[in-house]
Amino acid sequence: MxxxxxxxxxxxxxxxxxxxxxxxxxxxxxxxxxxxxxxxxxxxxxxxxxxxxxxxxxxxxxxxxxxxxxxxxxxxxxxxxxxxxxxxxxxxxxxxxxxxxxxxxxxxxxxxxxxxxxxxxxxxxxxxxxxxxxxxxxxxxxxxxxxxxxxxxxxxxxxxxxxxxxxxxxxxxxxxxxxxxxxxxxxxxxxxxxxxxxxxxxxSPARHPVYYRFTARNRVWLARRRLPFLLIPVYLGVWILLNLARIRSVSGLKAWGAGFLEGTRTPCGPRKPMKWRTVWRMTRLGRPPLI
Incomplete structure (x- = not known):
């Protein structure tokens, strides 16, 4: 071998x-x-x-x-x-x-x-x-x-x-x-x-000063680049709810919100969404691309 x-x-x-x-x-x-x-x-x-x-x-x-x-x-x-x-x-x-x-x-x-x-x-x-x-x-x-x-x-x-x-x-x-x-x-x-x-x-990942802004922006970019259109609002909706529950500081929420808006308004790179069979494969592995 x-x-x-x-x-x-x-x-x-x-x-x-x-x-x-x-x-x-x-x-x-x-x-x-x-x-x-x-x-x-x-x-x-x-x-x-x-x-x-x-x-x-x-x-x-x-x-x-x-x-x-x-x-x-x-x-x-x-x-x-x-x-x-x-x-x-x-x-x-x-x-x-x-x-x-x-x-x-x-x-x-x-x-x-x-x-x-x-x-x-x-x-x-x-x-x-x-x-x-x-x-x-x-x-x-x-x-x-x-x-x-x-x-x-x-x-x-x-x-x-x-x-x-x-x-x-x-x-x-x-x-x-x-x-x-x-x-x-x-x-x-x-x-x-x-x-x-x-x-x-x-x-803690939040030790980085850009953590909330970049993770929110990149989460939106990720969805825009890789998910089928039908899954984008579901995926982002889940993460909005999770972050509203997790982030305890007002400054963190403001940075996260600014990053989220940046992700919707700025170029994310080429879009190549995953195939539906990949969605099913990920689901069978225990983590569908929704969370």
């Missing part, structure tokens, strides 16, 4: 130097060495990074998906890799056999497009929002899903060549959903594999 070659992409803004050094060291300690590691500096020169990696400093901050696209493109053009693992710069691989396990997963199933890691804090606990399914009570339950975690995952190069990379103009928020829906619509599988662990500090 031929084992795929592993590439790694890490995007950083240079604000977590100790965590980044630890992550790169954990990548280097893997018992299967990666063919190539691309480190992308979002508005940072990477001059303080001494590790032997491919450094790609950017003059401006392209956001998480835009920065990842730069790293992905570099690895895709190299022709040296078959699977690309993307890791948050404040994450850590606590086991040294992660890449070997990823290799075996993709060698065993050519239809595997995306593998979602389990994100756990230093105590081994996984937040419910980090389990990519609606029934998130058991983070150790492995299986096919309709979503994946941006902090730690693996992407098939043949899949990327077919469906494309991240929606860079999203900048922050829901870019994983856009990529997941495109993968499912093209017939690829998404696997949640809890044995692949990325240690990551416990955080």
């Amino acid at each position: 031929s084992l795929p070659r592993i590439g790694v992409v890490i995007v950083t803004m240079g604000t977590r130097p100790r965590e980044l050094d630890a992550l790169i060291a954990s990548v280097a300690k893997q018992d299967v060495p990666p063919a190539r590691v691309a480190l992308v500096g979002n508005a940072t020169p990477l001059t303080d990074v001494s590790a032997d990696v491919t450094k790609i400093p950017l003059e401006e901050n392209l956001g998480c998906p835009g920065g990842r696209n730069v790293g992905l493109q570099a690895l895709l053009e190299s022709g040296d890799v078959d699977v690309i693992i993307e890791l948050d710069d404040d994450g850590l691989l606590i086991a040294d056999d992660v890449f070997r396990k990823v290799q075996r997963l993709y060698a065993a199933d050519p239809a595997l497009g995306i593998t979602s890691f389990r994100v756990a804090d230093e105590h081994g606990e996984t937040q419910r929002r980090h389990v990519p399914r609606l029934r998130a009570d058991d983070p150790m339950r492995r299986g096919l899903v309709t979503a994946f975690l941006g902090g730690g995952h693996a992407l098939s190069v043949p899949m990327l060549n077919e469906i494309g990379t991240w929606p860079g103009h999203f900048f922050f928020g829901h870019e994983e959903t856009d990529l997941a829906w495109r993968a499912l619509d093209a017939g690829w599988k998404i696997l949640y594999e809890p044995e692949l662990v990325l240690q990551h500090p416990k955080t």
Whole structure:
């Protein structure tokens, strides 16, 4: 059985130097060495990074998906890799056999497009929002899903060549959903594999100042880009009700409302709605594209 070659992409803004050094060291300690590691500096020169990696400093901050696209493109053009693992710069691989396990997963199933890691804090606990399914009570339950975690995952190069990379103009928020829906619509599988662990500090997504605005805007863009017309009002209606119930601050509601209006008024990119059979497939997997 031929084992795929592993590439790694890490995007950083240079604000977590100790965590980044630890992550790169954990990548280097893997018992299967990666063919190539691309480190992308979002508005940072990477001059303080001494590790032997491919450094790609950017003059401006392209956001998480835009920065990842730069790293992905570099690895895709190299022709040296078959699977690309993307890791948050404040994450850590606590086991040294992660890449070997990823290799075996993709060698065993050519239809595997995306593998979602389990994100756990230093105590081994996984937040419910980090389990990519609606029934998130058991983070150790492995299986096919309709979503994946941006902090730690693996992407098939043949899949990327077919469906494309991240929606860079999203900048922050829901870019994983856009990529997941495109993968499912093209017939690829998404696997949640809890044995692949990325240690990551416990955080709240609302810590980012642009969280409410961008997540609302991108939610509308996502619906406009990927859903059949009949599902768009249902999907957005559900999320309006959920956010009205969840957001506790007036400033958060105002930012969310402004983002929602921005999403309806601004270009979202090319529209390519998913097929109805994909809607049914997602429903059978336990998460129809409504919530």
